Amino acid sequence: MNGMEIETIQQMLAIVTLFLGALLIGIIFNAYRIVRQPTLLIFIYGLFTLVVGITFADLVSVLTPDAFAVAWSAIFSRIVVILGLCVMAYSIMRG
Incomplete structure (x- = not known):
């Protein structure tokens, strides 16, 4: 496998992750x-933020080939993941 095939697989898996995250959010919202x-x-808000953060960098690489945007999207993605985890932890601690 060359680098392009691996990147394509990674982008497809990001889209699958986004759809599965949306399905999980829908199931939890029905419980709510x-x-x-x-x-x-609050847990749903954190989960949404987490799913967006996980898939953001890969989706940006699908939409633009600019290396600068892809690099900064990876950093922004990690920050959003941390925020999502904090919101989810807050909702669990809140009870």
């Missing part, structure tokens, strides 16, 4: 509608 507990809603 049943129990109406604000903690689940």
Whole structure:
């Protein structure tokens, strides 16, 4: 496998991750509608942020070949992942 094939596989897996994250958010939102507990809603916000952060750098590489944008999107992606994890941890600690 050359580098281009690996990058294509990585981009396809990012899209699959985005769809699976959306499915998981939908399932948890249905649970929220049943129990109406604000903690689940905060957890969903954190999960959304986490999924966007995980897939952001790969989706930017799909949309633009600019190396500068791809490098900064990787840094921004890590920051968003950390924020998403913090929001999810807050919702769990909140109970």
